[in-house]
Amino acid sequence: MRGFYSRKIHSLLGVIPLGGFFLEHMLTNFSAVEGGASGFTDSVLWLNSLPLVFFLELFGIWLPLLYHGVYGLYIAYQSKPNLNRFKLERNWRYTLQRVTGVITFIFIVWHVFETRFQVTLGNVKHEELGGLMHNIVTQPLLLTFYIIAIVAASFHFANGLWSFLISWGITVGPRSQRVSSVICLGLFVIVTVMFLVSLVTFRDSEFQTTATALQSLKTFI
Amino acid sequence: MMAETAQAPKNVKFVITRQDDPQSSSYTEEFDLPYRPGMNVISALMEIQRNPVNAKGDNTVPVCWDSNCLEEVCGACSMVINGKPRQACAALIDNLEQPVRIEPMKTFPVVRDLVIDRSRMFNALKRVKAWIPIDGTYDLGPGPRMPEKKRQWAYELSKCMTCGVCLEACPNVNAKTDFIGPAAISQVRLFNAHPTGEMNAEERLEALMDDGGIDGCGNSQNCVAACPKGIPLTTSIAEINKQTTKHMFKRWLGV
Numbered sequence: 441m442r443g444f445y446s447r448k449i450h451s452l453l454g455v456i457p458l459g460g461f462f463l464e465h466m467l468t469n470f471s472a473v474e475g476g477a478s479g480f481t482d483s484v485l486w487l488n489s490l491p492l493v494f495f496l497e498l499f500g501i502w503l504p505l506l507y508h509g510v511y512g513l514y515i516a517y518q519s520k521p522n523l524n525r526f527k528l529e530r531n532w533r534y535t536l537q538r539v540t541g542v543i544t545f546i547f548i549v550w551h552v553f554e555t556r557f558q559v560t561l562g563n564v565k566h567e568e569l570g571g572l573m574h575n576i577v578t579q580p581l582l583l584t585f586y587i588i589a590i591v592a593a594s595f596h597f598a599n600g601l602w603s604f605l606i607s608w609g610i611t612v613g614p615r616s617q618r619v620s621s622v623i624c625l626g627l628f629v630i631v632t633v634m635f636l637v638s639l640v641t642f643r644d645s646e647f648q649t650t651a652t653a654l655q656s657l658k659t660f661i
Numbered sequence: 662m663m664a665e666t667a668q669a670p671k672n673v674k675f676v677i678t679r680q681d682d683p684q685s686s687s688y689t690e691e692f693d694l695p696y697r698p699g700m701n702v703i704s705a706l707m708e709i710q711r712n713p714v715n716a717k718g719d720n721t722v723p724v725c726w727d728s729n730c731l732e733e734v735c736g737a738c739s740m741v742i743n744g745k746p747r748q749a750c751a752a753l754i755d756n757l758e759q760p761v762r763i764e765p766m767k768t769f770p771v772v773r774d775l776v777i778d779r780s781r782m783f784n785a786l787k788r789v790k791a792w793i794p795i796d797g798t799y800d801l802g803p804g805p806r807m808p809e810k811k812r813q814w815a816y817e818l819s820k821c822m823t824c825g826v827c828l829e830a831c832p833n834v835n836a837k838t839d840f841i842g843p844a845a846i847s848q849v850r851l852f853n854a855h856p857t858g859e860m861n862a863e864e865r866l867e868a869l870m871d872d873g874g875i876d877g878c879g880n881s882q883n884c885v886a887a888c889p890k891g892i893p894l895t896t897s898i899a900e901i902n903k904q905t906t907k908h909m910f911k912r913w914l915g916v
Contacts, residue, residue, distance in 0.1 A: 609903025
């Protein structure tokens with residue numbers, strides 16, 4: 441009985457709230473494309489001005505992320521991929537879901553440490569996050585890592601949504617599962633492109649800052 | 662006809678994974694057998710039994726296998742042939758790439774050579790109560806009627822022969838999990854669809870909500886592709902996902 445509930449909760453948290461936060465993150469990043477450096481800073485400041493923001497983060501992001509990530513690693517560990525014997529599209533997605541999950545987990549630990557945790561430590565102010573991102577994505581190696589992580593996270597989100605619909609008994613027959621496959625594939629493409637466009641925008645020189653804190657952080661990274 | 666008689670006798674090469682007892686490690690042995698028109702994997706194994714000589718010309722112990730109906734309805738002769746789990750009786754040599762590689766379905770405990778122990782599948786059917794209880798101390802009278810339309814799709818589910826191919830194909834049925842596998846989940850759908858079986862639907866759903874139950878499915882959907890009977894296993898799993906989810910909420914809300 442415990443396995444049933446923990447797996448159901450894992451599946452639910454991946455969509456609500458984590459999927460929701462993922463899309464919110466995508467939109468906030470996209471404000472850098474629409475409004476430039478000031479637009480991005482405004483979005484970040486608005487988000488952090490929400491009432492009870494600490495609790496929104498705690499229950500909307502940190503705890504679900506911790507549960508989904510740790511339990512997800514356990515699910516990945518339990519699988520025994522057999523792509524060599526069954527080269528089927530759905531089996532590919534099954535395997536990629538686990539691979540991208542692990543990539544995303546590693547990325548998120550590092551990404552949170554580098555951005556949000558530095559804000560907590562007081563090394564970076566919210567206004568300086570755009571500059572921080574500029575410093576990161578102008579380094580080719582880190583940019584590559586970010587691109588891989590974006591594709592992985594977007595796939596994990598879109599394909600996870602597809603399997604969520606099955607695990608909760610919403611898409612039952614083969615036709616509905618085929619239609620939801622197409623919709624989720626479309627979602628994967630849209631989300632990936634939007635994140636990548638934002639990422640490239642952060643390379644723009646207008647995000648460059650001379651904040652000393654950032655410079656020291658850059659050498660640290 | 663003339664061309665046929667002029668042909669030199671062909672040989673068929675087999676690479677068989679063998680194991681002497683449940684504890685010992687496996688090894689492969691090669692066999693060269695004379696081709697006969699229409700031969701299948703079972704008739705090849707029978708030929709080895711008749712003349713147990715391997716490709717090197719050494720005398721060997723005949724290969725053990727399990728088979729029964731020889732018409733793909735009993736599920737006993739399931740083995741991995743050229744990488745695919747399937748029934749040996751339905752595996753025609755003419756349709757197979759050579760050398761023909763034959764292995765036991767190692768998802769199950771290997772008893773000897775190609776003989777496996779599928780007990781876990783039958784235990785699973787007992788666990789989910791894959792039957793319709795109609796016995797009583799008095800005549801219960803006729804049961805409710807089953808709509809013909811429903812009977813038609815339920816019949817497809819009843820074709821399951823507990824052969825184990827879907828478990829062998831599933832990446833989530835392995836030593837690290839206790840996942841019950843697709844076959845038993847589909848049987849729950851079958852018996853929950855029956856108008857009399859429906860009366861005990863919740864018992865079966867609760868069995869699948871227990872440890873090793875339906876939560877073990879990872880949606881790789883290999884099972885439906887591998888099933889020799891074409892049973893819509895993934896539809897059954899999704900339907901049972903729906904039924905267990907509903908049951909979960911009903912229990913919470915006390916409906």
